[in-house]
Amino acid sequence: MTDAFRHEYFDDFERDHPNIFASKLKLLETAITLDGARETGYTVSVGAGTGSYEAALRADGFEVDRIIEPSANLAAEARARGFDVTEAFAQDVPFEDSSIDTMFYNGSAFGFIDEATLCDLFSAHYRQLKPGGVLALLDVPPASALGLAVQASFLITQESYISEVLRSSWYSADTPHKEYWRTTDEYRALLESGGFTRLLTWQTLRRHLIYQNESVEPVVQGYQEGSYVALVAVK
Numbered sequence: 001m002t003d004a005f006r007h008e009y010f011d012d013f014e015r016d017h018p019n020i021f022a023s024k025l026k027l028l029e030t031a032i033t034l035d036g037a038r039e040t041g042y043t044v045s046v047g048a049g050t051g052s053y054e055a056a057l058r059a060d061g062f063e064v065d066r067i068i069e070p071s072a073n074l075a076a077e078a079r080a081r082g083f084d085v086t087e088a089f090a091q092d093v094p095f096e097d098s099s100i101d102t103m104f105y106n107g108s109a110f111g112f113i114d115e116a117t118l119c120d121l122f123s124a125h126y127r128q129l130k131p132g133g134v135l136a137l138l139d140v141p142p143a144s145a146l147g148l149a150v151q152a153s154f155l156i157t158q159e160s161y162i163s164e165v166l167r168s169s170w171y172s173a174d175t176p177h178k179e180y181w182r183t184t185d186e187y188r189a190l191l192e193s194g195g196f197t198r199l200l201t202w203q204t205l206r207r208h209l210i211y212q213n214e215s216v217e218p219v220v221q222g223y224q225e226g227s228y229v230a231l232v233a234v235k
């Protein structure tokens with residue numbers, strides 16, 4: 001799976017959709033700071049891809065100390081951006097207990113992980129976070145406008161209005177498919193089984209897909225409207 005990722009899929013999309021990138025970045029910053037209420041401290045990004053969001057975070061004053069990224073192509077790109085990158089699956093990386101202030105998965109790396117593994121992983125993350133630490137999961141929910149269009153595109157392979165609309169807000173059709181499409185409520189339950197009790201949500205990209213790149217969208221609380229949602233667990 002991992003070598004199927006090419007950095008161009010992300011670079012090309014982000015260059016052509018700067019406002020979508022900026023909206024998602026704002027959601028990520030809201031999630032990891034709890035909307036400006038905390039410092040991010042020692043920060044780990046899981047499934048960081050090319051490290052483009054991490055570089056944008058650094059430009060905004062939020063340092064990412066370590067990246068976990070299993071794709072060799074994408075890890076090389078993140079390394080070239082100056083990050084400390086461990087080329088591995090999240091479930092294979094041991095961290096010391098109570099050693100991390102902030103951990104985030106931007107862009108659904110957890111959607112490539114089966115449920116039993118994810119249960120163990122979220123329990124491990126609970127232990128690895130310091131008290132007050134934050135685990136942020138950012139995802140395209142399956143019932144959101146974008147989630148439905150992406151899933152429909154897997155089933156409808158010929159050119160259609162869905163593929164036309166999807167090109168305005170999604171990556172190349174060749175980008176590897178997220179395997180597990182779970183709702184935010186399902187992730188909430190998995191996090192609770194891992195030990196988390198305080199959970200918060202924010203969302204963005206609430207417009208129809210064809211308008212999402214017209215300007216940067218605001219971040220609002222909740223998870224039932226946006227095509228990009230942050231589910232944030234606080235230890």
Ligand SMILES: C[S@@+](CC[C@H](N)C(=O)[O-])C[C@H]1O[C@@H](n2cnc3c(N)ncnc32)[C@H](O)[C@@H]1O
Binds near residue numbers: 053069108
């Ligand atoms: C859709 S990409 C998102 C990349 C980047 N974070 C972004 O938002 O543009 C999903 C990423 O998850 C990574 N990934 C897949 N399975 C993973 C796992 N088990 N542990 C960590 N990362 C994983 C992939 O290699 C890929 O970089």
